[in-house]
Amino acid sequence: xxxxxxxxxxxxxxxxxxxxxxxxxxxxxxxxxxxxxxxxxxxxxxxxxxxxxxxxxxxxxxxxxxxxxxxxxxxxxxxxxxxxxxxxxxxxxxxxxxxxxxxxxxxxxxxxxxxxxxxxxxxxxxxxxxxxxxxxxxxxxxxxxxxxxxxxxxxxxxxxxxxxxxxxxxxxxxxxxxxxxxxxxxxxxxxxxxxxxxxxxxxxxxxxxxxxxxxxxxxxxxxxxxxxxxxxxxxxxxxxxxxxxxxxxxxxxxxxxxxxxxxxxxxxxxxxxxxxxxxxxxxxxxxxxxxxxxxxxxxxxxxxxxxxxxxxxxxxxxxxxxxxxxxxxxxxxxxxxxxxxxxxxxxxxxxxxxxxxxxxxxxxxxxxxxxxxxxxxxxxxxxxxxxxxxxxxxxx
Numbered sequence: 001x002x003x004x005x006x007x008x009x010x011x012x013x014x015x016x017x018x019x020x021x022x023x024x025x026x027x028x029x030x031x032x033x034x035x036x037x038x039x040x041x042x043x044x045x046x047x048x049x050x051x052x053x054x055x056x057x058x059x060x061x062x063x064x065x066x067x068x069x070x071x072x073x074x075x076x077x078x079x080x081x082x083x084x085x086x087x088x089x090x091x092x093x094x095x096x097x098x099x100x101x102x103x104x105x106x107x108x109x110x111x112x113x114x115x116x117x118x119x120x121x122x123x124x125x126x127x128x129x130x131x132x133x134x135x136x137x138x139x140x141x142x143x144x145x146x147x148x149x150x151x152x153x154x155x156x157x158x159x160x161x162x163x164x165x166x167x168x169x170x171x172x173x174x175x176x177x178x179x180x181x182x183x184x185x186x187x188x189x190x191x192x193x194x195x196x197x198x199x200x201x202x203x204x205x206x207x208x209x210x211x212x213x214x215x216x217x218x219x220x221x222x223x224x225x226x227x228x229x230x231x232x233x234x235x236x237x238x239x240x241x242x243x244x245x246x247x248x249x250x251x252x253x254x255x256x257x258x259x260x261x262x263x264x265x266x267x268x269x270x271x272x273x274x275x276x277x278x279x280x281x282x283x284x285x286x287x288x289x290x291x292x293x294x295x296x297x298x299x300x301x302x303x304x305x306x307x308x309x310x311x312x313x314x315x316x317x318x319x320x321x322x323x324x325x326x327x328x329x330x331x332x333x334x335x336x337x338x339x340x341x342x343x344x345x346x347x348x349x350x351x352x353x354x355x356x357x358x359x360x361x362x363x364x365x366x367x368x369x370x371x372x373x374x375x376x377x378x379x380x381x382x383x384x385x386x387x388x389x390x391x392x393x394x395x396x
Contacts, residue, residue, distance in 0.1 A: 017043040021050045022373070024060030028343045030362045039064050041369040044387040048365035059373060059395065065343050066362050067102025067370030067385060068324040069350035071176065072136060072224070072253055072281035074107045074297070076288035076323070081106040082298055086122065093131055094390075095289040096282075099323035102370040102385040103351070103360055105175050106132045107283075109298040110139030110150040113162060117169035127173035133354055134175030137166050138224065141179035141189065142204030148229045149311055149318035150204065151299050158189040167196055174198050175354060178224040181215035182207040194219030199353060201253075204229040205240055212243035216250060222353065225283055226252040227265055228317070245272040251353055253281045254345070256330055257322040259308050263335050275341040279350045280327045285309055285319035329378040 020041040027037030040047040040054065050056075075081045077095030079088035089106065096104055106123050108116055116137065123135045139150045141158035156162065158179045167174045176199035181190055193200040202215055203224020223244040231239035244250050245268075252273050254266060260283075270278060282288060286295045287304040294312070295302045297319060301312040309318040324346055331342040351361025359368050373382035373393050382393030 019047060019051055019054035021054045021056045022059050022064060022371075023056055024058050025062045025064040025373070026339075027363060028063060028065045028339055030344070030348055030364075031340065033063075033339055036060075037064070039363055039369075039371065041384070041387055044369055046363060046365050046367050046369050057393075057395065059393070061376055062381060063339065063374040063376075063378070064363065065328075065339075065372050065374065066347040067360065067368075067372060067383070068100045068328070068346045069103040069133075069354070069356075069361060070096065070101045070282055070284075070324055071105045071133075071279060071350045071353060072107050072138070073101075073104050073284050074109060074138075074319055075286045076284050076290065078286055078290040080286050080296070081123070082108045082111070082119065083296070086126065089123070089126060090131060092286070096284070096323060097383060097385060097390045098380075099289065099325040100328075100372040100380050100383050101282075101324050102372075102383070102390075103133050103354075103356070105134050105136045105354070107136040107138050110142070110147075110154045111298055112154060113140070113156075113165060116140070116166055120166055120169035120174070121171070124169075124171045124173040128171075133356065134173045135170045136176040136178070137174070138178040139204065141177070141183065141186075142229075143180035143183065143206045145206040146180070146204045146229045146231075148204060149297050149300055149302070149316055154299070157183045158185045160185055160188045160192045163189045163192055167193075167198060176201050176222065178203040180205040180207065181218070181220060182211045187215060187218045190215055190218040190220050197355075202240060202244065206231060207240050209238045209240065209243050212240040213247075216243065216247050221249055221251065222279075223250055223252040225255050225260065225281065226269060228255065228260055245269065248277070251277050251279050251349060253279050253283075255283050255320055255322060256280055256327040256335070257320050258330060258334070260317065260320065266331075266335055270337070270341070275344050276349060278345040279353065280324065280331070280342075280345045281350075282322040282324060282327065283319045284322055287321045288323055289321075325372070325380045328374075332378055
């Protein structure tokens with residue numbers, strides 16, 4: 001395994017079983033790209049060294065990167081995480097795995113409180129099985145002024161009692177709650193989330209700069225899809241964007257699909273936040289990896305045309321049809337990001353936010369063998385999750 005000396009791994013169970021060596025690749029490590037490197041897989045983990053009996057596969061000319069980590073995803077493959085059956089959710093998860101996302105947090109959209117609690121129970125079972133990394137509640141605690149593709153009739157202020165109800169329903173698997181912290185109860189809810197180890201994310205907000213600073217001081221640490229569903233950056237009223245970009249405690253989500261963000265906005269975010277404070281997300285809905293047509297996002301109807309999802313009524317952008325392999329390829333080929341920076345935004349940074357850096361997010365000994373094999377054009381040729389091929393590479 002091409003990794004710096006002193007890489008973590010001694011605290012993990014020792015890998016057992018036959019070894020697979022993927023050799024000759026550009027191996028993307030947390031701080032550098034190692035040319036002509038190798039990754040050794042043993043069981044479901046990355047091993048520190050290869051045995052003489054290991055099976056060797058030459059992947060020269062390819063890139064090996066960690067499995068992608070998506071902390072904001074509503075579905076895919078025609079299936080919804082918000083309203084689908086267990087089989088539907090598993091179908092959506094598998095769709096994203098085919099595109100390199102080996103860890104996903106299932107996101108809900110605004111709904112009735114009892115319905116969201118019921119969904120949290122269903123999704124928490126999948127989290128207990130290891131199919132998802134947890135649950136993200138996007139709404140109903142958001143601003144009607146910045147509701148985006150959420151039903152205004154179902155929105156409510158972030159009463160801490162209601163927030164606690166959803167946390168409890170997720171049985172320890174609530175990972176993040178997006179809320180408009182300027183609403184009544186917002187700051188108390190942020191403090192509640194922080195006390196319970198749940199990420200408080202500022203989003204779908206009409207907050208001022210000063211109100212956003214106050215929310216960050218209260219414990220908010222993530223900006224939900226920065227630039228979208230919040231006031232634009234102004235020179236006299238900088239609003240939430242400036243506060244979220246300038247504070248080193250905040251990680252900013254970006255939807256890098258070419259629709260949600262102009263390349264200059266992405267460059268601005270990386271310039272001010274730095275590569276360690278950006279997390280690429282999909283904000284995907286059912287149509288991701290599936291195709292154009294009409295879909296439901298919660299109670300709202302969505303028309304997907306040429307890969308862009310918009311509400312039938314009003315035309316607001318309604319999530320995305322993005323997969324993280326496309327976000328990665330766009331980052332390095334269109335936006336000009338260094339490969340290592342793009343990998344941090346797709347892997348290491350979201351893994352850190354989830355508190356899972358000890359097992360995922362980088363190609364280091366002892367961590368899960370979650371990896372993506374990309375060709376020279378940055379297209380997916382293979383996907384491995386926990387030592388098993390999801391997409392087995394067809395190599396000469």
